[in-house]
Amino acid sequence: MSRVPSPPSPASATPMSPRRATISDVAREAGTGKTSISRYLNGEFNVLSAELRARIEAAIERLDYRPNQMARGLKRGRNRLIGMLLADLSNPYSVEVLQGVEAACQALGYMPLICHAANEVEMEGRYLQLLTTYRVEGVIVNALGVREAMLKPVGSGGIPSVLVDRTVEGLDADMVGLDNEAAVRLGTAHLLARGYEEIVFVVQPYEHVSSRRRRVTAFQDAMRTTPQVRADTVVLDLQNDDAASAALAALDERIGKGADDDPNDPHEAHEAPPRIALFAGNAPVAMRIALHLNARYGAQWQRRVGLLAFDDPEWAELAGITTIRQPTRAIGYRAVEFLHQRIEGLADVARDCVLPGELIVRASTGG
Amino acid sequence: MSRVPSPPSPASATPMSPRRATISDVAREAGTGKTSISRYLNGEFNVLSAELRARIEAAIERLDYRPNQMARGLKRGRNRLIGMLLADLSNPYSVEVLQGVEAACQALGYMPLICHAANEVEMEGRYLQLLTTYRVEGVIVNALGVREAMLKPVGSGGIPSVLVDRTVEGLDADMVGLDNEAAVRLGTAHLLARGYEEIVFVVQPYEHVSSRRRRVTAFQDAMRTTPQVRADTVVLDLQNDDAASAALAALDERIGKGADDDPNDPHEAHEAPPRIALFAGNAPVAMRIALHLNARYGAQWQRRVGLLAFDDPEWAELAGITTIRQPTRAIGYRAVEFLHQRIEGLADVARDCVLPGELIVRASTGG
DNA sequence: CTGTTAGCGCTTTCAT
C-alpha cells in the first residue's frame, strides 16, 4: 500500500490554465533576449542599461511574470528546498520546533518541505525517499525510527542532515536538542526538595528513542544518590491502549498505597501532602496521566499525586502542572543553521548542540 | 524586510555531494537509451522486453537512482505539488485539518507544500507568492486575510484553490468547513436547556473572518427567540494583550453580578448553579478564558460560570469543558478532493461543503 | 520493442 505520494504515477495529462508567462515571453514582450531577463531576475543591474532595465520591469509587470523555481533549480543544481521530517505534529513540541525552523528558513532563504510522519515509521521512510526525489538540499529529522541510512553520515555522500531531539542509530550527524541530563537533574532536585518519598518516571517505550533513553538513564542516575527515596520507571505505551491501561492501573496501585481513604469519596480528601510523584517523560504522557488521574480521583487528584512533566504545552498552565520547558524554537532555529553550514560545504565532525531546559513550578508539585 | 524565502537570492554556487545519478547515467549503465529508462520509470512495461527491463532494474539499483521530480515536473507541466496555507498551526484545529489533507494527498498522489503564516497577514501573502513560484498545481487556503486575489475566482485564470473554514472576500472559490449555523444552534440549545439566564458569546475580532462572523450572527439569531435570556457578544483580541485584558475584566463584571460572595474565599463556593454561561468562538479563546477564570476564581471557577467552546482540543477533556467538535479531518480530506477535481479541469460553479459539528457535553455546562 | 530528437524554463559561458 503506497500511502505517500509516490513519484507522479502514470498520470493523465491535464488542462493548464492560460499558462503562465515564461522568460521567453518576457524577452519577446520587452524586445530583448532571455539572457537580459535572467540578468535582471538575478539582480545583475550593473550590466543592464537603465533603459533596458525599465523595459524589462514593465514587461514583467504586464505579464505578471513569476520565474519558475523548478526550472531555476534544475539549471543551478540547488533549489533552496530543505526537508523537515516531523514525527508527530499533534505534539506541541513539534509545532514549536517548526516555528523555529520556519524563522530560520526565512532568514537564510530556504523553503521547508514539511513532512509529517504522524507516528508511522513506514511513512517516515517514504517521506525521506520522497524528499530525496525532490532533491532537497538537506533534511532536518525528528526521527521516529529511520532505518535506512539514506541520510548522510556526516562527510560521506548522501544528503546533509541534522537531527532534532533524537539521534538515529548508526548515523553520525549533527544533532540539536535538550540537555536531557541537566533537565532531569533539575526535575528530580525539585521533586526531592518537595519531599516526595517515591518518584516514578513515566515514559513511552524508549529503546528506540535516544532522548527518552537518556532521560530514563539520567533519572536513575540522579536517584541513586538518594536511596531513601524510592525510584522507579514505568513504560506507558500510548500507541497501545491495553498496555497503557495496564500501566496506568499499576500506577494507581502505587498511588493507592499509603492513601487508604475511599478514592470514590471526594470529600475525604487528603490533608497531608502526597507521598508520591510522577515524572512524565513528555507532554503526551503527561496528558494521558492527567486524564487518567482526573477520571479516577476527580479534579482533586493533585492532592494524591505529584506530577512533573517534560515539555510545557499551553494546557499545563491551565491544569497547574509543573514542567520542564524546552527551548523549542531555539532548537529549530539552530537546526537550520547547522544544516545551512553543511549545505554550504562544512565537513567537520558531527556536532552536538544541547540547550538547557527551564523548570516551571506550578501547583502539581505542591506549589 | 523579506521574511519569507524569496526566490533564490543571488546565492553563491555550492559544492554538491558526489552528484546523484541521472537518467543518462542509468541509460549508459544499462547500455540503452534514456527513452527506455523513462518508459521503465513510468511503468510502460508492456513496451519493454523482459530482458531490457531486467537490465534497467539492475542499473537503477546499482546506481541508487532516483528520478528528479523537478525535472519531470518541468517537462510534464505538472509537479503534483499543492500548497497548503495555514493561518495558525498552534491551533489544534489546523493540525487536525492538516492530517486530513495529508491523508487525501497520499491517496491522490499529491505532495502538500505546507506554509504556516503564524498569524501574520504579511507572511500569508508572501507564501502565496512563493507557492506560485514553485508552480503548485493548486492551493488550499485557511486564510488570515488574503488581499491579493492571486487566487483563482473559479473559472477565471489563476491558480485553482479551495478555501477552508473561511471565505476570502471577493473570491468565488470552493469552500469547505463547519456548518456554523447548525453548530451554534446546537450550542445555544444546550445552554438554554441548562437554564442559563445570560449567555455571552466570546469571539476574536470577526470582521475579516467569515466563520467567526457567521457564528456571531447565528448566535444572535438563535437568541432572538428567547428574549428572556440575556445574550451578548464580546470581542476578545488575543493578539492584543491590553484589549484582551480589558475584555476579560468586562466579563468578570458580568460574572460578579448576582454572585456576591468573596471570590478569594474558595470555601464559600456557590451551591446554586451559575446563572451565566460563556460561549467561546474557538479553542484559543476558550483557553484564554479558562486561564483567566482559573487565575481569578481558582480551580472552582466552573461553579461560577458555564463554558461552552467551539473546537475540541485534547485539553478540553481534561478541563471538563463542553465543546462543539468539528469534523476537522474530514474537512481537510474534502478540501483536497475538491482541489483535485479543479486541477483535473472541473469548471462548475464554486461549491460549498458544510460539515456538521458534534456537541460534546462535559462538566463546564453543569454536566 | 527501441532509440533519436526536440524541447520544458531557466542560467551560463562565450562571443560581439
Next chain:
DNA sequence: ATGAAAGCGCTAACAG
C-alpha cells in the same frame, strides 16, 4: 552592455 547557444534531467513525439 547584450545576445546566441548549450545544456540541467526528464518526457514525448517520431522514426525505425
